Amino acid sequence: MKTGIDEQEELFRPIDLEFLQVGGTEFFDIFYKTTTFGNTQFVKFASSHPAHQDKIRKLIQSGESNEEFYIREEDLSKYHSLATKSLRNMISDPKIPFQEKTQKIYDVSKGIMKEFFDNNASDKMLQTSEEVMDIMEQCLSENEAGFHFLTMITSKDYYTYTHSVNVGLYCMSYGIKTKMGSNDTKELGLGGMLHDVGKSKIDASLINKKGKLTDEEFQTIKSHSSFGKEILESMQCYGLNVIRMAGEHHEKFKGNGYPNGLVGEEISNFARICKVMDVYDALTTRRSYKKAMAPFEALTIMGKQMVDEFDFNILKNFVHYMGPDL
Ligand SMILES: [Fe+2]
Numbered sequence: 001m002k003t004g005i006d007e008q009e010e011l012f013r014p015i016d017l018e019f020l021q022v023g024g025t026e027f028f029d030i031f032y033k034t035t036t037f038g039n040t041q042f043v044k045f046a047s048s049h050p051a052h053q054d055k056i057r058k059l060i061q062s063g064e065s066n067e068e069f070y071i072r073e074e075d076l077s078k079y080h081s082l083a084t085k086s087l088r089n090m091i092s093d094p095k096i097p098f099q100e101k102t103q104k105i106y107d108v109s110k111g112i113m114k115e116f117f118d119n120n121a122s123d124k125m126l127q128t129s130e131e132v133m134d135i136m137e138q139c140l141s142e143n144e145a146g147f148h149f150l151t152m153i154t155s156k157d158y159y160t161y162t163h164s165v166n167v168g169l170y171c172m173s174y175g176i177k178t179k180m181g182s183n184d185t186k187e188l189g190l191g192g193m194l195h196d197v198g199k200s201k202i203d204a205s206l207i208n209k210k211g212k213l214t215d216e217e218f219q220t221i222k223s224h225s226s227f228g229k230e231i232l233e234s235m236q237c238y239g240l241n242v243i244r245m246a247g248e249h250h251e252k253f254k255g256n257g258y259p260n261g262l263v264g265e266e267i268s269n270f271a272r273i274c275k276v277m278d279v280y281d282a283l284t285t286r287r288s289y290k291k292a293m294a295p296f297e298a299l300t301i302m303g304k305q306m307v308d309e310f311d312f313n314i315l316k317n318f319v320h321y322m323g324p325d326l
């Protein structure tokens with residue numbers, strides 16, 4: 001049974017105050033959290049109305065506040081539209097270091113995917129990710145970001161939402177490094193971020209199960225790639241490359257993957273790239289039951305024990321672009 005506190009927490013979401021500086025025509029209330037005698041309450045601090053913005057601006061400028069701020073769940077789409085507007089301004093500002101920009105875009109993407117997986121947000125939430133990936137492509141292609149840098153900002157704890165954003169980022173970086181062209185690179189990043197959306201249709205307790213899976217449970221988990229393809233198709237806003245990444249990222253280059261046991265170039269090039277990034281991120285992040293592998297260790301396993309699963313040219317390119325820091 002849920003307590004009153006849980007219910008309160010479910011109605012609010014943390015936000016990054018900096019994004020409110022751009023102002024806008026849409027207003028929503030901003031809250032902070034207090035706990036008195038074990039009782040959590042969200043207290044109104046300001047609205048994003050220009051008349052209230054001074055309060056927020058002063059707080060940001062003072063740099064003294066460690067307080068987290070929140071908005072009501074129903075205002076998330078307004079907040080995301082302000083956040084993306086703010087990210088757009090930020091990436092064209094030469095005074096802001098590239099690392100800081102990338103980290104901000106990463107954090108917004110994480111928020112979107114977390115909302116989708118953890119809070120059963122509607123498919124509409126996913127559409128915001130397209131805009132954010134567009135911004136990410138601009139940011140990464142204008143700066144010579146080594147792959148090593150990306151591995152420093154990505155989360156090393158495995159959750160479906162962090163894994164999704166990591167794979168999206170790695171795919172995008174692969175597209176830029178191999179000069180795939182801007183549109184393909186954006187699709188690759190977006191498809192990477194959305195490759196596991198089908199997991200939203202599977203019971204979270206099964207996704208997070210620690211012990212060995214029964215055959216039946218494994219079959220259920222496996223259905224996520226077909227579910228993902230169906231979800232993205234039904235949204236009618238994604239291209240075939242993105243849809244095939246969701247549907248084919250568990251196919252193996254030499255066959256015997258799922259759902260269709262496709263072989264070699266029957267698997268789309270985009271899905272073959274996704275497969276490499278998917279496995280790499282799964283190996284290099286930690287879960288409650290396993291440690292994170294170091295990049296070198298992960299690539300060694302991928303190149304030896306798992307080599308039949310990948311398109312060797314993609315794996316080779318990936319190892320090449322991991323850079324001298326490896
Ligand atoms: Fe998957």
Ligand SMILES: [Fe+2]
Nearest residue numbers: 163195196278
């Ligand atoms: Fe995955």
